[in-house]
Amino acid sequence: MSAGRRAFLKTTAASVAFPYLIPASAMGNAGAVAPSNRIVMAGIGIGNMGHGDLGSFLGRDDVQYVAVCDVKRDVRDSQVNRVNEKYGNKDCKAYRDFREVMVRGDIDAVHCATPDHWHAIIVIEACRNGKDIYCQKPETKTLREGKLMVDAARRYSRVVSGGSQRVLEDYRGIVDACWGGSKGIVKSINVNVGPLPTDCNKAGEPVPDGLDWDMWLGPAPWAPYHPHRCSGSYNIDGTSWRSFKDYSGGGMTDWGAHHFGGATFAIDVRELEPEEVIFHNENGRKFATCRYPNGKLLHHNYPGRGNLDVESTNETGPSKPVPNYAGTGGIYGDFIDCVKTRGKPFRDIEYAVHTATVCHLFLIAYELERSLKWDTAGQQFINDDEANRLVDVARREPWVI
Amino acid sequence: MTNTDSVGMAAAVGAVAIGAGRAVAQTGSAALDAAFETLKTYDWGSDRGALNPIDQAIIASHGDAAARKAIEKRLVDALAGGLSRSAQDYVCRKLKVVGTSQSIEALAALLPAQETSHIARYALERIADEKAAEAMRDALPKVSGKLKPGMIGSLGVRRDTKSIKAISGLLGDSDIQVAQAAAQSLGLIGTPAAAKELSAFAQKAPANMKIAAADACLVCAERLLADGEKSEALALYKQLNSGDQPAHVKVAAMKGMLAATTRK
Incomplete structure (x- = not known):
């Protein structure tokens, strides 16, 4: 440092x-x-x-x-x-x-x-x-x-x-069906994603020449250098930083940012946060469900359901136009266009944070193995001191937010 | 992310991963005893799975005050008994979740050392007991300049009003990282007393502290407004909307003034 x-x-x-x-x-x-x-x-x-x-x-x-x-x-x-x-x-x-x-x-x-x-x-x-x-x-x-x-x-x-x-580009079929009304009144959607992040206790190795290891760690707890800790590989199998709790939420946040982002967009809850996460343990099979204030459900790994699998009524639902990127060039063009026009990007930070919040709620429910109620206004768990301790982590000096 | 994993592949991986990531519960005393024995020699490179019985015992003890207190005591005793840095790291992470006043003395003892200060705060910052804040307040004047920003930051996150005076005294510190942490934390504390200190400092802040001071004032004003301290918030906004502040700060202050004046 x-x-x-x-x-x-x-x-x-x-x-x-x-x-x-x-x-x-x-x-x-x-x-x-x-x-x-x-x-x-x-x-x-x-x-x-x-x-x-x-x-x-x-x-x-x-x-x-x-x-x-x-x-x-x-x-x-x-x-x-x-x-x-x-x-x-x-x-x-x-x-x-x-x-x-x-x-x-x-x-x-x-x-x-x-x-x-x-x-x-x-x-x-x-x-x-x-x-x-x-x-x-x-x-x-x-x-x-x-x-x-x-x-x-x-x-x-x-x-x-x-x-x-991927929120807009990978799931367009299901998004169009939900927003267009052909899916009926949507009740729930399921996302299958993983794995969960793990602790990393790998033994130290010499820091490679040219790497500022202290700066790489930044606000995370000190740990000895190991190539798997700081590898930017997309594998989430213990050989990349995406695998480990100090740097990532594992597959739950890495792929979850895409899948939950697409799912919450499809069922039109991207402007909301869940108010409850329900932990299920059925004969050792663990899965969880987020419930939104409007009653819609977002499942994670619900048994027997596929990824972005929507549960809805048979009737025709209301229809409204699907939001799209501004400018040209996908999500990058959308950002640049908004920088010029001062518009709100498709993946505005508030929507992105809501998706990440879903991932973190699931992670904490799995970590504690119980259901939790989330106060969306107060940004804390209701009557659960232990869960509230997991809302944040102390940052290593000198980093403060 | 543009890798080529298909949605279907991720679905399949995800479906099996939740159960696989967690060891089968082993809360029996023999397994737990073995895990605590392992902790004594645990170090970087050791098998993390050997400590899983402790993880499981913590989960299993939720709602059982006696069991929770017993496992907390075992963790504290282990910490006091002398452990490797890796084992200290593990114990502090667990005390973050289960720590009470019972843990604070052992954690506070780790605050002055550069190697353990952060991981002690990792637990202390999140323990609601007032004694946790007291431990960090007491440590603040004693720790090195390198460790001070962390201590200040943790007190700020806790909105510890008792540390306002000590933190304010560091606003003009010659170490810019200490000074910036002080400004940020006063902003987070966000009371009228913190606002008074920030307001005075912002008027004389050196060039390399201008943005940090202005940002802290804006954060502080938002906290004041949320807490119903409208006139104090408005005063901060007015101050920032004048002088040689950058345009984006003035715009932020103007927005804040509007929010303050329209708030009932």
Whole structure:
């Protein structure tokens, strides 16, 4: 941490040398005037999924990257070269500490694809520095983080988009059927997803040259370096950070962000949070159900039901148009369009947080193996001190939210 | 995420994973005794599954105050007996869930050391007992500058009004991470007394603290408004809507003023 602290002190204390571009925000944000009429962007966490996100934004004529940031030197070196080769110049700079990116006044928007335990800190820091942000899913690591992120977005009128493109793109058939009325009156939907995250007690190995391990851990409890802890592999089998509780909610949040996002969109409860999670244990077969204030049910691993399997009446239900992305270019284009117009993105942070909240409610019910009532306004469990202890985790110094 | 796993594959994996992730309940005393014995030599690289009987005993003891107290005592005793860092980490995670006033002395003893300070807070921050806050308040002036932001942050998350004076004294700390944590935590505490300190600091905040101070004031104002302290909230918003604040801060303050004035 000492190197990071020194760098941060230097950076925030005074000046940082970087090519100064007038941000689009300074010109009204309506796409009127900016260098090359582009949104000036930075990428934080640019390996694995962040590599893909960077490619999607980089391919757009209305975006210009001026900064990339990663705690892995080889990743930031390769990605800064990728950006500079694309533009044919050396204007994009590489950073190890995202705080140095956040204090740059020439950046309009940021994309964040770090491991999940970093998302809330980075999203909130972007908002308080007046930057819009696209954050990969799952957007939160704990229940408490969600409200803080939404509050920060609203406080500063920022465009904050969650990162699941699958919510709209993978489940269109069932979404159209539900929203169009042909499914009838929807009563419940089921999602099959897993596995749950596990503790990680892997023995330490030497930290590879070029990796800032302390910064990778960030707010998570200290642990010795092991390649499986910090691997960004998509496998959730104990060989990637997505497998472990300190950094992820396992498959429940990783794939859950997609599936529950699609399910809550399909049955039109994305603006709501459940008020109860019911834990079932039928002869050792464990599954759970979230109940919404309007009575709709969202099952997890309900026996005998398939993924995104809807239970409904036979009558024809009400019909309304299905929301869609703004602009062109999928979820990335939606975000950029909203940055320009100050519109609300399809995967607005509040919807994304509601999905993540479902995942966390299920995780806590499975952890405690009992049913829980959730106070949506107070953001706490009702009459359950033990469950309320799991609403958040203490962050390792110096990180505070 | 764009990997190629199909929905069907994920469904199949998910359907079997819940049961597989949890060991069969072993709450019998022999299994539990063996797990506590294992804890004495547990270290990084040890089989995490060997501690599952403790996990299961905690789940099984929900609603049974005597059983819960007994297992908490065993965890505290283990902590006091000298454990590896990995074993301390495990015990603190469990005390986060089951810890009461009975655990606080043992956890407080871990606060000053750099290696264990955070994992002690990991438990203490979430234990509602006032003594948990007291332990962190007492530790704050004694711990190193590196550990101070964590202690300050945990007190802020708890909205510990008794620490306002001590935290306010750190707003001007030469370590920017201490100063920023102090501002953030006063914002989280969000009482009129915290607002007074933040307001005074925001007017003279150095350049590298301006955003942190403004953000803390805005967070504080929101808390005040939610708690019915309308005039104090409005005063903070008015202060931020003037001077040389960045545009996005002024807009936020203006929105806050509107919210405050229209709130009944």
